[in-house]
Amino acid sequence: MTESLADLASAVPRGRILPVGPSRRRSVHVIERNALAYRRMWYVFLTGFFEPLLYLLSIGVGVGALVGRLPGPGGRLVTYEAFVAPGLLAAAAMNGSVFDTTFNFFVKYKYAGTYDAMLATPLGVGDVAHGEVGWALLRGTVYAAAFLLTMAALGLVASPWGVLAVPAAVLIGYGFAGLGLAATTWMRSFVDFDFVNLALVPLFLFSATFFPLSRYPNGVAWGVRLTPLYQGVNLERSLVLGDIRWTLLVPAVYLGALGWGGVRVASSRLARLLQP
Amino acid sequence: MCAPPLVQGRALTKRFGTYIAVDQIDFKVERGEAFGFLGPNGAGKTSTMRMIGCVSPVSGGELSVLGMDPALQGPAIRSRLGVVPQEDNLDTELTVWDNMAIYGRYFGLPRSVIRERAQELLDFVQLGDRRQDRVDPLSGGMKRRLTIARALVNQPELLLLDEPTTGLDPQARHLVWERLYQLKLQGVTLVLTTHYMDEAEQLCDRLVIMDRARIVAEGSPRELIQLHSTREVVELRFATAEERRDALPLLNGSGERVEMLPDRILVYTGDGDGTAELVARDGLRPASVLVRRSTLEDVFLILTGRTLED
Amino acid sequence: MAVAPPMLRVLEREAIVFRKLWRGSAFSSFVTPVMFLAAIGLGLGGLVERRTGHVAGVGYLAFVAPGLLAASAMQTAAGSSLWPVMAGTKWIRTYHAVVATPLSAADLYGGTVLWVGVRATAAASAFLAVAVLLGGVPSPWGILAVPAATLGALAFAAPLAAYAATQDTDLTFPVIMRLGIVPLFLFSGTFFPISQLPSWLRPVSVASPLWHAIELCRQATTGTPRWAAATGHTAVLIACVAAGWRWGTRTFARRLTP
Numbered sequence: 001m002t003e004s005l006a007d008l009a010s011a012v013p014r015g016r017i018l019p020v021g022p023s024r025r026r027s028v029h030v031i032e033r034n035a036l037a038y039r040r041m042w043y044v045f046l047t048g049f050f051e052p053l054l055y056l057l058s059i060g061v062g063v064g065a066l067v068g069r070l071p072g073p074g075g076r077l078v079t080y081e082a083f084v085a086p087g088l089l090a091a092a093a094m095n096g097s098v099f100d101t102t103f104n105f106f107v108k109y110k111y112a113g114t115y116d117a118m119l120a121t122p123l124g125v126g127d128v129a130h131g132e133v134g135w136a137l138l139r140g141t142v143y144a145a146a147f148l149l150t151m152a153a154l155g156l157v158a159s160p161w162g163v164l165a166v167p168a169a170v171l172i173g174y175g176f177a178g179l180g181l182a183a184t185t186w187m188r189s190f191v192d193f194d195f196v197n198l199a200l201v202p203l204f205l206f207s208a209t210f211f212p213l214s215r216y217p218n219g220v221a222w223g224v225r226l227t228p229l230y231q232g233v234n235l236e237r238s239l240v241l242g243d244i245r246w247t248l249l250v251p252a253v254y255l256g257a258l259g260w261g262g263v264r265v266a267s268s269r270l271a272r273l274l275q276p
Numbered sequence: 277m278c279a280p281p282l283v284q285g286r287a288l289t290k291r292f293g294t295y296i297a298v299d300q301i302d303f304k305v306e307r308g309e310a311f312g313f314l315g316p317n318g319a320g321k322t323s324t325m326r327m328i329g330c331v332s333p334v335s336g337g338e339l340s341v342l343g344m345d346p347a348l349q350g351p352a353i354r355s356r357l358g359v360v361p362q363e364d365n366l367d368t369e370l371t372v373w374d375n376m377a378i379y380g381r382y383f384g385l386p387r388s389v390i391r392e393r394a395q396e397l398l399d400f401v402q403l404g405d406r407r408q409d410r411v412d413p414l415s416g417g418m419k420r421r422l423t424i425a426r427a428l429v430n431q432p433e434l435l436l437l438d439e440p441t442t443g444l445d446p447q448a449r450h451l452v453w454e455r456l457y458q459l460k461l462q463g464v465t466l467v468l469t470t471h472y473m474d475e476a477e478q479l480c481d482r483l484v485i486m487d488r489a490r491i492v493a494e495g496s497p498r499e500l501i502q503l504h505s506t507r508e509v510v511e512l513r514f515a516t517a518e519e520r521r522d523a524l525p526l527l528n529g530s531g532e533r534v535e536m537l538p539d540r541i542l543v544y545t546g547d548g549d550g551t552a553e554l555v556a557r558d559g560l561r562p563a564s565v566l567v568r569r570s571t572l573e574d575v576f577l578i579l580t581g582r583t584l585e586d
Numbered sequence: 587m588a589v590a591p592p593m594l595r596v597l598e599r600e601a602i603v604f605r606k607l608w609r610g611s612a613f614s615s616f617v618t619p620v621m622f623l624a625a626i627g628l629g630l631g632g633l634v635e636r637r638t639g640h641v642a643g644v645g646y647l648a649f650v651a652p653g654l655l656a657a658s659a660m661q662t663a664a665g666s667s668l669w670p671v672m673a674g675t676k677w678i679r680t681y682h683a684v685v686a687t688p689l690s691a692a693d694l695y696g697g698t699v700l701w702v703g704v705r706a707t708a709a710a711s712a713f714l715a716v717a718v719l720l721g722g723v724p725s726p727w728g729i730l731a732v733p734a735a736t737l738g739a740l741a742f743a744a745p746l747a748a749y750a751a752t753q754d755t756d757l758t759f760p761v762i763m764r765l766g767i768v769p770l771f772l773f774s775g776t777f778f779p780i781s782q783l784p785s786w787l788r789p790v791s792v793a794s795p796l797w798h799a800i801e802l803c804r805q806a807t808t809g810t811p812r813w814a815a816a817t818g819h820t821a822v823l824i825a826c827v828a829a830g831w832r833w834g835t836r837t838f839a840r841r842l843t844p
Binding site: 025026029032033036037040112113114116117118119120121122123124274275276 | 292329331332333350351352354355357359361363364365366367368369370374377378379381382383384427430
Binding site: 041044048051057068202206210211 | 609613614617618621622624625626629630632633634637638641646757760761764765768769772773777778782783
């Protein structure tokens with residue numbers, strides 16, 4: 001994923017400083033920096049795992065007792081916990097990744113001067129973008145793996161294909177990281193982050209995370225299908241509940257393209273913003 | 277000198293849209309010297325530094341740094357530069373030590389090398405006992421010294437310093453100057469910008485004076501003063517603005533040149549004491565008279581008609 | 587706890603600042619809970635009603651509406667008494683400018699907490715109106731849920747603002763949100779009756795001010811007042827406010843006028 005921009009360099013017009021493509025070796029140092037910063041805030045890192053788990057216990061187990069069984073992917077009846085758990089996994093992948101690439105990124109980019117310091121070294125703008133995305137994905141992988149293990153312990157992973165739920169979560173994280181990073185390059189101040197919430201909360205609540213698409217009128221359901229989180233939820237749920245079809249490649253490609261395009265846009269905009 | 281210059285600009289230009297920040301400047305920095313860009317805020321010094329640091333593309337003319345083209349070999353050049361920016365951009369989420377360590381990693385240095393150098397450099401800037409401290413509570417002078425130490429972690433051939441002592445108290449400034457002087461003795465080439473004439477006089481072997489995007493003069497501090505100013509200056513202050521205005525015609529001819537500033541009158545002369553006596557004989561009653569040697573500030577005033585500080 | 591006039595001047599300052607920031611605040615304290623009401627109350631609620639019919643004697647939407655009302659008042663209170671106090675004492679240091687005037691640290695604390703109360707009242711009223719429109723408030727007594735939610739908000743704002751003034755960094759704040767506020771939001775009878783919790787966990791929920799606030803709101807919106815219990819819930823919440831207030835006037839004074 002990190003080398004996807006490597007051949008972008010040749011396309012860069014004269015008068016811009018991006019002649020050397022991002023290198024995987026250099027972007028790793030950006031990840032190292034974040035790991036170093038979190039070493040003193042390990043508890044912040046740790047608590048990131050709890051939120052999806054608490055939702056699983058409250059809405060999944062608590063409200064689930066009032067809901068009973070419902071049809072999962074492929075039409076088989078599943079318990080409500082089993083239905084909601086992969087949805088929460090997908091939503092957590094989105095939330096973590098968006099937080100890292102919008103809020104955390106903005107502080108470093110706008111106020112802390114972190115990237116100005118990095119760009120005075122051999123690191124380039126592409127390395128910064130790839131490094132930050134790489135960090136968001138690394139963190140997301142840890143959370144996703146921990147959550148999947150918890151789901152397995154609660155008996156909520158019905159199929160061995162469920163192992164793929166972790167890479168799927170990374171793919172969801174990648175899609176939203178690209179989106180988040182690109183969007184942040186247009187933000188002027190913290191007030192603009194209201195728009196991030198304005199997008200995240202409805203995605204979290206209405207992307208078939210908590211109830212199936214059949215609860216919507218037909219037209220609305222089609223709109224929901226187009227959202228990236230719905231695609232992610234659909235992918236996770238099918239993998240965990242073992243409904244494997246070729247069509248699962250659609251959400252995978254969709255999310256991958258979103259991430260790739262987002263990082264590309266972000267890199268080129270950052271070159272202009274950080275190196276005027 | 278037959279070795280190629282470390283940095284060379286020819287008709288170097290920087291435009292932001294229609295605004296021209298640097299207008300066709302020519303300069304050369306030789307290996308081992310301390311070279312300064314002196315000028316008021318907005319003269320184009322920082323824009324020039326950012327182009328040399330390969331973080332801002334050249335809009336026109338030519339620039340070579342360490343014999344390479346910044347547009348094509350940015351990372352290769354930057355790996356041999358040290359940069360001390362105008363605003364400290366230390367990583368406030370990290371400790372003093374971790375700031376050094378991660379910066380070394382950005383240059384791809386092995387951890388064992390970084391460990392050795394970081395301790396040495398922290399000792400050099402007198403922060404050896406603060407390695408586990410967070411960065412935020414450090415004083416302005418300490419932060420600046422840490423930024424300098426950080427910029428040295430890759431043993432750069434060329435150290436770029438943008439306004440290295442702006443915002444520091446006098447004691448902290450002198451400490452920074454002293455450390456930079458030590459670096460110069462060790463053979464590090466320094467390029468700095470400043471709007472303090474005393475800083476330029478203290479540190480620079482050679483400098484260019486910039487004003488409104490152009491270079492207006494070039495030379496060593498002594499050459500510039502000799503060439504453009506008189507040996508001495510008499511500063512006259514008056515109790516009121518009216519007295520100052522009335523005194524101006526009477527002072528004509530008392531020196532080689534007379535400049536009126538918002539708070540005082542300067543008379544440029546070869547013989548300060550003689551001129552001061554002459555003033556008293558003419559019946560003028562200034563509130564204070566000060567005779568001093570010419571400085572770079574005077575050079576700037578004579579060349580541009582304005583002072584450095586405003 | 588009578589409101590002294592100086593305290594109102596603090597309130598006025600907060601209101602002026604708020605005019606610039608209302609959008610984000612309206613979002614977190616009104617739009618978000620309304621979305622939860624629609625998703626959980628209507629979307630998921632439909633599935634609940636299809637199977638179990640009623641929860642605690644009412645439809646699921648009517649069950650969850652008062653829960654979300656009180657819970658979002660709590661979240662508003664927490665968010666606007668932790669970071670803004672840190673900003674006032676440490677980041678922007680506006681509080682230091684305020685105590686250089688005739689206003690005292692105690693006035694500042696009181697004004698800050700009351701301002702949270704004012705906003706909680708406004709947000710609760712707006713949310714209640716939407717809940718009525720969606721059919722989630724069966725009883726006209728529901729109007730009393732607004733003061734109940736406000737009291738609940740104050741029960742969190744008073745101690746949290748007091749705590750925030752003792753801190754030098756905001757490092758613990760996300761931990762409080764994630765390990766304190768979020769679990770309370772999810773397990774204090776907001777989405778399902780606490781009788782469903784394992785027996786060892788139930789006393790924890792009962793000890794949380796949020797459960798008391800939710801019970802008060804729920805009795806009001808569903809029109810099933812149980813006066814003795816309601817008095818008890820109110821007393822617990824007032825005790826939280828009073829204890830927080832005592833603490834806060836001290837921590838603010840210690841921080842600002844040492």
